[in-house]
Amino acid sequence: MDMHEENSYALQDSCGVFGCIAAENVDLTDFGLANNIFLGLLGIQHRGQESAGIVTGDGDLIYQHKGMGLVSNVFKEEDIKSMKGFMGIGHNRYSTMGSSKLVNCQPFVVDTAQNWIAVAHNGELVNADSLRQKVLASNVGLSTKSDSELITQLLSRRPPCGEPEGANWRARIKMLMNDTQCSYALAILTKDGIFGVRDPYGNRPLCVGKILRSIEHGAMECVGWVLSSESCSFPSMGAEKMYDVEPGEIVHLTRKGVSHLEIVQPLRAEDPSAFCIFEYVYFARADTFFEGQMVYNVREECGRQLAVEARADADLVSTVPESATPAAMGYAQTSGIPYVEVLTRNRYVGRTFIQPSTRLRKLGVGRKFGPLTANFVGKRIVLVDDSIVRGNTISPIIKVLREAGAAEVHVRVASPPVKFPCYMGINIPTKEELIANFLSPDELAKHVGADSLAYLSIEGLHSAVRKGIRSNNNKQYGHCTACLSGKYPVELEW
Ligand code: SF4
Incomplete structure (x- = not known):
């Protein structure tokens, strides 16, 4: 069976996220930011075919374009040309929560007390219902049924008492991660860069790469960095994979490079990581690398x-x-x-x-x-x-x-x-x-x-998957097999 066929009603993936940022001093007209994101989304088209969107930023203004359908139908050449800036994120959607309508297309953009953010989400929150009640009870309105909008609103919350009003995005992301354990891989665009976040169970994939350009005498220079659900999207823009974002890890892509910020552990320390084993079975493209x-x-x-x-x-x-x-x-x-x-x-x-x-x-x-x-x-x-x-x-x-x-x-x-x-x-x-x-x-x-x-x-x-694993740090991570075994990595709300 080929689940990526149109009209397939078997299993469907939930979305793909992509991000790209140019290095300092790079000629942006030559870099082709929106074009890179477009190519990145094409590379992960199999993860969602209902809608696509790109948001770019120049540190001050943002530019966005979204639409229903395949990436190649949503973006025309003039759309790509009109999207300026040195950084941006993109999203391919297959709906699991919230209907297949333009209003649910991602990335979601909101203005916050700390400037705008744009969020692209792959996954589904197992505690979305209670979080929704919490957000509504705090007098924040929601315009969709999507848990991705919920994530965006949770990120824009004021930091807790004691934290300064201007508490940084890292603190807000940690607050989000403590409230929402599973499952998400996020690309978050702010005024200064892109955050990549993987839930503490590592249920959905996310990796970072660098864009290389050849210079004199066969040498290569790095001209930017990318973030993607799958590494198969990298070669089309001359990028190569650096590493998988670890379960619970927050990484930050700026014009200076990629930095590891920290790793947030699951709420219950005894819970093992739980990367979706079906990514290996058939969601992912065959040329993607996971866990080495x-x-x-x-x-x-x-x-x-x-x-x-x-x-x-x-x-x-x-x-x-x-x-x-x-x-x-x-x-x-x-x-x-x-x-x-x-x-x-x-x-x-x-x-x-x-x-x-x-x-x-x-x-x-x-x-x-x-x-x-x-x-x-x-x-x-x-x-x-x-x-x-x-x-x-x-x-x-x-x-x-x-x-x-x-x-x-x-x-x-x-x-x-x-x-x-x-x-x-x-x-x-x-x-x-x-x-x-x-x-x-x-x-x-x-x-x-x-x-x-x-x-x-x-x-x-399990043995087929474990045989070739070479992780970033030689750690062995666990895999979710809930749809096969009935053992869910997190407690369900119902
Ligand atoms: S392995 Fe886990 S995350 Fe993957 S499809 Fe099955 S239940 Fe869902």
């Missing part, structure tokens, strides 16, 4: 582990294009069964606004995938998918393969069964809609028309 390892390699390792746990007798291993391809390759390497493609994908399906007739809609996947018939007629296929959520996308694919002449189809899923909802920013269907809560693997195989079906175990997924 490339997502593609982790997916390959999941496939290898799956072959150890659930080898099938078959003639070839294949993939549901394209997100399951690395796992299928890994499965093939370990099982010794050759990797052969059995489906080709029509990249333009989903881009049309013409709705098919009922007969054509029933053919469904037949429009998305074409069978590479000559590769598999009469053969036994291991078909690797990256996940099964409702179970309604894999059965039409199996039907296509069988009708085209496959002798057997054995489904292998490179992640464990999804059984629980996510309250931390990923839109997972309710428990009643998750097929793994009702059907065992054998029953599910029958239901989808496969000869057999097996999932990767939770331990197998």
